[in-house]
Amino acid sequence: MDTQIAVICSNEFAKRVKTIETELSSIKLQYYTYRNPQEATALIGQIKPCDAVFFSGSLPYFYAKKKCEELPIPTHYLKQDGTAIATTLLALTNRGTTLQEVSIDITDPNIATGILEDISTNEFPWMYKIEPNVDIEEIVKFHYDLYQNQKTTQAVTSIHAVYEILQKQNVPVIRMIDPRSSIIKGISETKNLAILSKSQSAKIAVGYIQFESNREIQINELGQFTLLFKTRLIEVERNLFTLFTTQGDVQRIFEYLSEIQWKRLSDTSFKLAFGYGSNIEEATQNAKDALLLTKSNTAYVLTEHKQLLGPYPKYHRCIELRTQEPVLVEVAKSTSLSPANLSKVIQFSKYHTANEFTAHDLESFLQVSRRTSERILKKLVDHQYAEVVGEEMTYQQGRPRAVYRLNFPTYL
Structure with missing residues (x-):
């Protein structure tokens, strides 16, 4: 049975993929196209039943990420790798373009820098790092200003919407080249994720x-x-x-x-x-x-x-309920806290909005007794994995509450 994959992409990317569909074994593609990557979120709501969703790049994926988390099927996107960047840079040099006169927007400038350093060149293009949820107008301005100030003669963009705007502004621009091999690899990886998801389910x-x-x-x-x-x-x-x-x-x-x-x-x-x-x-x-x-x-x-x-x-x-991280194994071993209780403390740290907290805060989150939360904190404090950093008095009578702060990695 064929794997049904929804492809969220620009019209140009869809045309490109259609030329290599015959090389995609046991895969059927459904295309949902946008003019601007921000439209990817709305397109999620139009997807017909399928096995997985594939995005043509990181930007449309990041725009739609929250919606993707609600989907019962896996999602994947075409990562901009060294092959795509090297292919594009090679195409520019074959045309006689000096890289110092090129502006380029990419997801990871370090990849381009590494490629150019490997070939021992002294020429480096002007680079703009594409961040998640970036404003496309900022990318357009980056290319346009460099060209207007005569610092560049050629723009290269990873985003089709930027390509169209720069063309209208009469800025010489080409699109980043997505090699056939990278596209086939990305869609094949999406198929594998779909198969794995089904087998797990x-x-x-x-x-x-x-x-x-x-x-x-x-x-x-x-x-x-x-x-x-x-x-x-x-x-x-x-x-x-x-x-x-x-x-x-x-x-x-x-x-x-x-x-x-x-x-x-x-x-x-x-x-x-x-x-x-x-x-x-x-x-x-x-x-x-x-x-x-x-x-x-x-x-x-x-x-x-x-x-x-x-x-x-x-x-x-x-x-x-099982601790494998070396740091957490050491914490559990030293404090005699169970992996379950240690995991709950880590969960609390991630969800609690402040770095400091009281035993009452921990008690409320864990849904345990005050005695239990205080016993957990005492074990952590005794072994320097937590420290008392102050006190608070939110009522007129009784003892003030100790204020704690954790002292071990919780983002593992």
Whole structure:
């Protein structure tokens, strides 16, 4: 079966790709074209069912990145590599153009600098680094001003919209050359991402539903769960049921499940846990482990990589139950903190808006008791992984609260 890929690009790029479609094995392309890369965001909403999305460059991808994160399929973009830059520079020199008289906008000027240094040339073009969400008018002005001030005789742009504007302004301009090999490689990588995503989604997922009730739960009370997961529930023991589905179905359900839909599942309090694994035994064990960590009326997913996802439906956090980073291994070893608690502290650090915080802040985020949060902080302070940097008094009576700051890497 062919892999269906949506291509978001300029008209010129679409024409270029169509000339090499026959070289793309088992791939069908759908084209969605723009005049300005900023239109890429709107084009996401026009995409018909497909297996992946491919962008013609980094700029349209960055404009549409937030929308892409909402998609259930993988996205990829054509990276501007050394081949594209070297090919373009070679074409210029073959035409007799002096590189010192060239202005060029590229995503990574260091690549161009490295290529030119490797060939021991003393000629370097004027370069503009394309940042995410850059204003196209700034790039146009960069090329136009250099040409008007007679510092350049040739502009090279990576953006078709800039090309069109400079042409209207009578600035000599060419487009960055995207080699056939780079385009084929980029689209083939997108196909591989689509295949990988499908294979991951099809992997087994084992679920457990545990009802917290003294009375016997009847089969007819499980109708909402059966409808939601589209599978039969099997009673394991009193008020404990298991189900078998796929990782893809679990991900899709929790991605779109609202709190209102969640509350409608059962009038009786329950816990829901899923386990992923490379085989049914591993998935089952992970589901059992996740169930032990699940609180009333919430759900957790434990992956084969020992990542605890949840609690659903309200939060979509990822807690690492296995520590592999050497720095974090040392922190866990020194403080005797579990990988789960250490991962929660790191998650808190990333989401907390200030560098300083109180035990109350940590308690609120972790949804634990004050005693637990203070015990975690004491272990970190005792081993110099956190420090007390002040106090705050937000009330008239009682002891002031200590203000803390973490003292180990949290962006790993």
